Amino acid sequence: MVKPLEGVRILDFSRVLAGPMATQILAELGADVTKVERPGNGDESRSFEPRLPEGESAYFFAFNRGKRSLTLNLKSREGQEIAAKLAAQSDVIVENFLPGDMDNFNLGYDELSASNPGLIYVSNTGFGQTGPYRHRHGYDTIFQALSGVMQLTGHPDTPPAKAGIPIADMSSGLWIAIAILTGLVGRGKSGKGCHIDLAMMDVQASLLALAAARLFALDEDITRAGTEHPGRVPSAAFQCRDGDWLHVSGSDQHWPALCTILGLDALAADATLATNSGRVAAREQVMVSMRGAIAVRERGALAQELRAGGIPAGEVNTVREILNDAHMTDRQVVGAFDHPTAGRFPALRTPIRFAGFDNPQIGCPPPLGGDTFDILSGELGFSDEAITKLKEDGVI
Incomplete structure (x- = not known):
């Protein structure tokens, strides 16, 4: 048997949560994911809490398993050229910069698709490529607030509350994965790639389906109801x-x-x-x-x-209670990976079980830039001297 996404190559420029979550899922389903990070610090989530005694971030661990890490300074001409060469060999690009930033790096869809017309290019932003808010910055809780999700969360006699998990980021991550898979299927039928504009605000609005149904049907703008259901008792x-x-x-x-x-x-x-x-x-x-x-x-x-x-x-249940529950233990929901500095570390499995394909296997999060030499040398043919020069110049 094989993993269902074996042979799919993804070049991942995304950081923090939504994009990395999506590419982690696809990596554990068999895709070859190369994570492009800034030299020196890498993905900013590498510094997020909770931190382990060795300094590694458990936050980063949760969304970056099974990938390779390549450091590139995308503000440098050499870094842009390396990224473009890798993009020419890739099936999928994922990025979550503000609109126009990738064009400024000479890595926008129009430029990269000219040499790779089958490219599936996903731009995941807070507010999309169009509209008056397109250049706004935002985090998960900002999208929860703006979308109405925060207004719907909590009890009637308490202030609005955020969801207990970063639902805006994580639901967007699932939609990035859906968008990539849909693009690949579409390319298989048409032979053409596409540019996908996926806004986190659009995703949050889509989660309002039942709340919107009450507004559309009854002109009722519902608000916080605690754990009660607005349309069912008990x-x-x-x-x-x-x-x-x-x-x-x-x-x-x-x-x-x-x-x-x-x-x-x-x-x-x-x-x-x-x-x-x-x-x-x-x-x-x-x-x-x-x-x-x-x-x-x-x-x-x-x-x-x-x-x-x-x-x-x-x-x-609490988190501890459910992760130690007999049913979850039987389903092997919690697994582990072996990290070079953190050692054996627990992880939640990608929740898909196949009959006919290999099941997803928990991968190890990559050390920052740990695959840079192998990618430049083995895949792009750079000499040892050229790689040393790139490092001296701050490109990698």
């Missing part, structure tokens, strides 16, 4: 007697059994509550009764009883 986290939280979510078919387990006989006897629309209309009545019934139960025993009755229920 669907919320409830605190149990031991202080732990349990999320319960049920539809009409679950309602009778749920009432029986919780001893909510009066609610079960109310015909108006038999349908979701009736429960939504009587949300406060239902929620008060459920909170009281669950508050006197131990979480573990209640969760088991609900699941045995076919009712969807999930403990609100």
Whole structure:
């Protein structure tokens, strides 16, 4: 068997999270990913917390496995020429500079595609290649705020909150991967490459599908609802007697059994509550009764009883709890890689399981510039003397 993306060559100019996440996924699916970094410091996430005692960044480790690292000063003519030579041999370019920056480096789509018409070129920016905000800078939480995601996150009586993970970056990373794979399939049919304009703000807006549906259908601009679902009752986290939280979510078919387990006989006897629309209309009545019934139960025993009755229920876990969960352990969600300075280090697996291809294997994050010599010498034919001169001149 082989890895499904074996033979695909990706030249990755992206930094920090969204782009590196996408190319890590594709690297562990078999693509040959060369990460282009600044000489000296490299990707700025190499300095991000949390840091290991050896100085390595666990943040960088999380999004840069399985790649090669090449250092290039893209402001130098020699660095631009080297990058262009590698681009001519590549299937995919990923970059997340502001619009126009890659053109200033003589590495824009028009220039590179002239010598490589099959090139799939992804420009991942905060606000896209067009529009009045295209030159704005931004980070994950800025996009969460602007997009409305932050306004939707938290409880009604608390200020807006960011999501617990960098959802703007990570959802954009998934869309970069989708864009690359779609471009490759399209090239296979047409023989032509393409330039893909992927804005993080556009991605965040696409995540508003259900919130927008309520706006379009009911002219309702929803806001924070805590763990409750705006269109389903019950669907919320409830605190149990031991202080732990349990999320319960049920539809009409679950309602009778749920009432029986919780001893909510009066609610079960109310015909108006038999349908979701009736429960939504009587949300406060239902929620008060459920909170009281669950508050006197131990979480573990209640969760088991609900699941045995076919009712969807999930403990609100910490990161440590879920990564040590028996099911996740059986699925081998946590693996590890061997790093030259950090040693054996845990990592979350790329979550795809194949029948017919090799499964993704956890790769090792590259040392800064660790593959520069091999790439320049073995792939581009530079002599040892020429490579030494490039290093002396600050090109690599």
